[in-house]
Amino acid sequence: MKHTLMPVGEFAARRAKVLAQMQDNSIAFFSANSEVTRSNDTEYLFCQDKGFYYLTGFNEPDAVLMLVKSDSCHSVLFCLAKDPLAEVWHGRRVGAENAQKDYQFDQAFELAQLEDIAIEHLANKCAVYYCRGHQKAFDTQLMHWLAQVKGQSRQGIKAPQSLIDVQPLLNELRLIKSSAEIDIMRQVNQISGKAHQRAMKKTHGGVFEYQIEAELLHEFARHGARHAAYNSIVAGGENATILHYTDNCDPLADGELLLIDAGGELAGYAADITRTFPINGRFTEQQKALYQLVLDAQEQCINAIKPGQTLAKLNELCIEILTQGLIDLGILNGQLTELIADGACKKYFIHGLGHWLGLDVHDVGDYQVENRKQLRAFEPGMVLTIEPGLYFAKDDLDVEEQWRGIGIRIEDNVLVTDQGHENLTTNAPKSIQEIEQLMNK
Missing domain, CATH: 3.90.230.10 (Creatinase/methionine aminopeptidase superfamily)
Structure with missing residues (x-):
C-alpha cells in the first residue's frame, strides 16, 4: 500500500534551520545508530537514531552527518562504502555518490574518510555542536579528534573552545x-x-x-x-x-x-x-x-x-x-x-x-x-x-x-x-x- 512519505527537501530544510541557529565559524556532528547484536551473529532489526533521521532521512547504520558554518554553510554525509561482497550477504548500500544526489547533501564521503576530514574541519573553529552523552562511543571519537587538533597548536592551529549540546536546539525543532x-x-x-x-x-x-x-x-x-x-x-x-x-x-x-x-x-x-x-x-x-x-x-x-x-x-x-x-x-x-x-x-x-x-x-x-x-x-x-x-x-x-x-x-x-x-x-x-x-x- 502506497503512502505519502516525507519529501527529501524537507530534510534539507531542517538542516538549514539547524545551521541558521549555530554560531558563526562552528561545526556540528550527528551520528547514526549502529546495529545491535541480538544473539551471537544475528542483529535486531535496525532502528535509526531519530535525531539523525530527522536531519537526513538516511536509514543506514554508522553514518555521520557534519554541518559546517563558516564562510558558507554546507552539509556533509559520511556513510558505508559500496561493497559488492558485503551487499550480497547483507543488502544494498546507498554509497556516497548516491547519497549526495538522492538526499541533497552538499558533499558525501565514505566513512573511512571521516576522521581526516573531521579533524581538518575542526581546525580553527570556535564551537562544536554534538548530542552530548547521547552516544558514548561517538563522544569518545569526537574527543579523540579534538585532541588531534589541539596537538597542532605549534603549527598555529586552534581547537574549538566551546562544546555545545545540540539536543535542545534539535528537540525544539522536532516538537x-x-x-x-x-x-x-x-x-x-x-x-x-x-x-x-x-x-x-x-x-x-x-x-x-x-x-x-x-x-x-x-x-x-x-x-x-x-x-x-x-x-x-x-x-x-x-x-x-x-x-x-x-x-x-x-x-x-x-x-x-x-x-x-x-x-x-x-x-x-x-x-x-x-x-x-x-x-x-x-x-x-x-x-x-x-x-x-x-x-x-x-x-x-x-x-x-x-x-x-x-x-x-x-x-x-x-x-x-x-x-x-x-x-x-x-x-x-x-x-x-x-x-x-x-x-x-x-x-x-x-x-x-x-x-x-x-x-x-x-x-x-x-x-x-x-x-x-x-x-x-x-x-x-x-x-x-x-x-x-x-x-x-x-x-x-x-x-x-x-x-x-x-x-x-x-x-x-x-x-x-x-x-x-x-x-x-x-x-x-x-x-x-x-x-x-x-x-x-
Missing part, C-alpha cells in the same frame, strides 16, 4: 510538526486504528494475548506500517494493572477486560493508541461505570486542547473529573476539594495524562516542568497523547471486590491547531456502544 509530518501521523493513526478494530473483532475468551498481538502486527504491516512503534501491550484482566506489561503470554478470560496499548510506525513516525474493551464483547455494569468515567475524563481533556493550554491545566481537569467519579462510585469517600488536595485519586490514576508524540513514542521537547507540573503552553503543530486511566490492583483491600483487578486506559493522539485541536485517532472505536456494536456483528 513543532510540519504539514508533511502531520500528514504521515494522520496516516499512521488510521492504520493503527484499523489494527485496534481488527483486535476487537478477533478477541474472545480462550485466545492468548500474543495471538491478539499478532493480529495487530499483521494489520500494521498489511497497510504499510511494517513495524510497531513500540512493544505492544496486550493485557487481559489484572495484567492491565501493570502499566508496561509486554509479556503478552496469558489466555484471555471471558468476562474480563482487555487493555491494548499499540501503535504502528510509518516513515519513522509513531502512533500511540490505547483501547480497553470486554473480552466477550459486553461490558458488565461495573466495567461500564469505570470505563465511562475514564472516557468522560479523556474526552473533556481533549476538548479543552487549544493554543495556550497546558498539560498542567488538563491534568487538573482530569483529576477533578476522576475524583468526583470515584466519589460517585463509592470508591473514594470525603469532600471533593480535600480529596483533590490529598491526591487521593493518584492511587488509581498512576501515570501522567499525556506526552509529546512524533518520531519517538515519548517524543522530545521541553515540558517546562516546575514543581512537577508541565507548564509548556501548547502551540500549533504540537502533537501529544491524552491517556487517563484507572487501575485497581487484585490485592487492593481498600476497594470492594467488584473493582479489584480492573485496569482501564483510553489514549488518543491529538494535534494542536490554530483553531483548537484535531484528534488524529478517529477510527479506533472507544464509546461503549461503538465497541459493543463492532464486537457483536
